[in-house]
Amino acid sequence: MALQHLSAPSRATSPVPGGTAHSGVIHVNTRHTSRYTVVGNHLAQHRELSLLAIGLAVHIQSLPAGARISIKALAERFPEGETRIAAALRELEAHGYLERTRERLPSGRVVTRTVSHNQPGTCAEAAAPPARKAPARPAPQADVRPTPAPPADAPGLQVPDSGADLLADLRRHDPRLLLAERDIHRLAPAVAAWLERGAEPEAVTRTLAANLPSPLHHPAALLAHRLAVLLPPPLPVSPRTPCPDPFQTCEDCDRAFRGTGPGRCRDCRTDTLEAA
Structure with missing residues (x-):
């Protein structure tokens, strides 16, 4: 009779926690202490965003401030291509996770300002770092008299x-x-x-x-x-009607005629040619 090795395990040991077997996911979580990004379940489990849009939002939220996230830059980083990435960015913009505005620099160049929201509905000003305060100085005596309201058409005011x-x-x-x-x-x-x-x-x-x-x-x-x-x-530019020549005064008969400059009218020019 063959000897039984009682020290050998009856089946392979699994690193997954034990318990009742089921077909659902089992999470093995390790606490992150560095290089991690917090993502809300409202994004990770969004029912209206595509999987590409969710993944793209997570990637954008993990980037440092100032990173390039143009369509071309993202297409160079991922294999989906510019068309699919552009569609995913529009999804994120429509649901409030991304805000893109066109701004003109003092040099005249137009750039796109992109703001990523990890929680839709927050304003861009709330995400900006607090301004550095200048050293406190004694304030001069202020004039406490009420300042009259300027007229609505005063220069510099933004009228609706x-x-x-x-x-x-x-x-x-x-x-x-x-x-x-x-x-x-x-x-x-x-x-x-x-x-x-x-x-x-x-x-x-x-x-x-x-x-x-x-x-x-x-x-x-x-x-x-x-x-x-x-x-x-833009609307197509309609062809302009050529302007007629200005009126001139004939040097022989003093009649008005149209021409590019002073001279004789047609009849006087004809008579001169016939006489010659």
Whole structure:
């Protein structure tokens, strides 16, 4: 009879914690002490974002401030390509995880300012580091007399324009498009760009308020996306009608005629040629 080796284990030991067998996931968690990023379940388990958009948001949140996250830079880093990455960025922008605005530098160059939100609904100013305070100095005696309010048309004041009025009026078409005042001032230049390109205000309103998703969590982000992606092209320049020559006075008969400069009218020029 063969000897039994009682010291040998009856089956391989698994590093996974024991317990009742089941087909679901089993987590083996190790506490991170460095090089980690906190991601909310509202993003990791988002039911409306694609898997690519969720992964891209996690990657962006893990990057240091100032890192390049343009479509071209991300396409060089990942194999999905510019088209799929651009679509994923639009998803994140529509759901409030990303905010992209176009800004013109003093040099005239136009750049894209990108803000990543790990919690949708937070403003960009809240994520900025606190400003360094200057040393305290004795304040001069202030004039406590009330300052009169300047007139509405004083230079330097921001008077609500038609773009801001259009955005504020969107809630009349759908109550979900109720925007905060800061969002209205941020999006008003984009609406003005549509109006400058010949779009009628009614057409802009229809485009912004049509086929809204349900539920609509971040109306300002959705409107920013539509204003940027659906911007109509500039109107074609119509050919100008050539201006007629100015009137001149004939040197022989004093009659008026059109010409590029002083001289004789057609009849006097004809008579001169016939006489010759």
